[in-house]
Amino acid sequence: MGNTDGQARFVQLALCRILDANLDRAREGLRTIEEWCRFGLDNASLTDECKHLRQELAHWHTPALRAARDTPGDAGTALTHPDEAQRSSVQAVLQANLCRVEEALRVLEEYGKVYDPEMGGAFKQMRYRVYVLESKLTANQRQQRLERSRLYLVTAPTETLFATVEAALQGGLKLVQYRDKTADDEVRLSNAQKLCQLCRRYDALFIVNDRVDLAIAVDADGVHLGQQDLPIALARQLLGAQRLIGRSTHCPDDLHRAIQEGADYIGVGPVYETPTKAGRPAAGFDYVRYAAAHATVPWFAIGGIDTNNLHEVRAAKVDRVAIVRAIMHAEQPMVTTQYFLAQLGNGRSEE
Numbered sequence: 001m002g003n004t005d006g007q008a009r010f011v012q013l014a015l016c017r018i019l020d021a022n023l024d025r026a027r028e029g030l031r032t033i034e035e036w037c038r039f040g041l042d043n044a045s046l047t048d049e050c051k052h053l054r055q056e057l058a059h060w061h062t063p064a065l066r067a068a069r070d071t072p073g074d075a076g077t078a079l080t081h082p083d084e085a086q087r088s089s090v091q092a093v094l095q096a097n098l099c100r101v102e103e104a105l106r107v108l109e110e111y112g113k114v115y116d117p118e119m120g121g122a123f124k125q126m127r128y129r130v131y132v133l134e135s136k137l138t139a140n141q142r143q144q145r146l147e148r149s150r151l152y153l154v155t156a157p158t159e160t161l162f163a164t165v166e167a168a169l170q171g172g173l174k175l176v177q178y179r180d181k182t183a184d185d186e187v188r189l190s191n192a193q194k195l196c197q198l199c200r201r202y203d204a205l206f207i208v209n210d211r212v213d214l215a216i217a218v219d220a221d222g223v224h225l226g227q228q229d230l231p232i233a234l235a236r237q238l239l240g241a242q243r244l245i246g247r248s249t250h251c252p253d254d255l256h257r258a259i260q261e262g263a264d265y266i267g268v269g270p271v272y273e274t275p276t277k278a279g280r281p282a283a284g285f286d287y288v289r290y291a292a293a294h295a296t297v298p299w300f301a302i303g304g305i306d307t308n309n310l311h312e313v314r315a316a317k318v319d320r321v322a323i324v325r326a327i328m329h330a331e332q333p334m335v336t337t338q339y340f341l342a343q344l345g346n347g348r349s350e351e
């Protein structure tokens with residue numbers, strides 16, 4: 001009898017320790033996410049949602065559960081995974097903490113059912129709220145990062161592809177498109193994978209030109225589609241709600257259609273005729289000014305823009321530009337990137 005009592009007490013104590021540890025874990029993870037929503041994204045509603053979730057967790061974190069804590073006797077405190085010692089980016093921090101919160105809530109849900117019949121349902125409901133938070137955070141982040149980007153590097157297949165892109169990233173670039181119209185798929189896949197990883201290291205968005213399949217394969221942030229490429233609706237079905245879709249536009253009709261079809265951003269051009277897109281006539285400055293007056297999504301002027309004519313482009317109310325040769329063929333891509341960013345008044349947004 002004494003033994004059974006002792007066992008029951010042991011189980012109860014273990015339960016309390018599990019609940020206490022996971023309440024702590026979930027609260028800490030949420031606090032980490034909340035700080036980014038507040039200071040990184042300036043997003044009041046996401047910050048509020050984190051705070052509410054933390055308060056609800058605090059409500060369940062009773063003195064009885066806290067009293068069960070025995071940190072020196074906890075066999076798990078010394079165990080860490082090498083990934084925890086290093087995070088490659090803010091994204092990685094957010095991802096790790098979302099995971100930590102979701103796992104902790106699942107543990108609370110399962111063991112909570114044994115401790116208090118109301119706990120299971122309450123933590124399940126919170127877990128679903130964290131999934132929603134995760135979707136909003138991911139979607140929102142990409143949109144916000146896109147909005148902050150004034151300079152868009154569209155790559156050309158050069159011998160120094162990776163070194164040039166990395167130099168531009170070191171110069172502060174935050175938006176890269178992989179464009180290669182001729183390479184074999186095997187090469188494109190490998191290049192896209194490497195560029196995607198490179199962009200992640202510098203907290204830059206990575207977009208694949210033309211190819212929805214490659215964008216999905218490398219887990220890119222989105223795809224850029226021209227007028228002759230896949231319809232936006234189909235790309236959206238394949239890519240989901242959270243990835244970015246860009247569309248090239250050459251005239252007012254294209255612009256309105258792209259926005260109405262759900263493009264997250266548009267390319268506007270070619271501003272000038274350019275050998276990079278041989279055979280496509282310039283759309284001209286009238287269309288550029290039209291875009292400045294009517295575009296309701298971020299738009300990037302593209303085509304023949306370089307450091308010499310940037311002032312003329314800026315005079316047509318252009319705030320965002322997409323560049324191929326002027327950076328890919330620059331002698332000093334990092335310095336050229338810094339010049340573009342400074343002229344585009346990037347300030348805090350590209351930090």
Ligand SMILES: Cc1ncc(COP(=O)(O)OP(=O)(O)O)c(N)n1
Pocket residue numbers: 152154177179181209210224225226227228229246247248249266267268277300302322
């Ligand atoms: C930002 C941006 N704008 C326009 C284009 C051109 O796309 P598209 O018309 O499909 O031509 P290709 O680049 O595929 O030759 C772009 N890539 N990026």
Ligand SMILES: Cc1ncsc1CCOP(=O)(O)O
Pocket residue numbers: 154248269270271274275276277302303304305322323324325326
């Ligand atoms: C892909 C594309 N679409 C319209 S213009 C253009 C190429 C722009 O290249 P560059 O900056 O070298 O003129």
Ligand SMILES: [Mg+2]
Pocket residue numbers: 209210224225226229
């Ligand atoms: Mg295309």
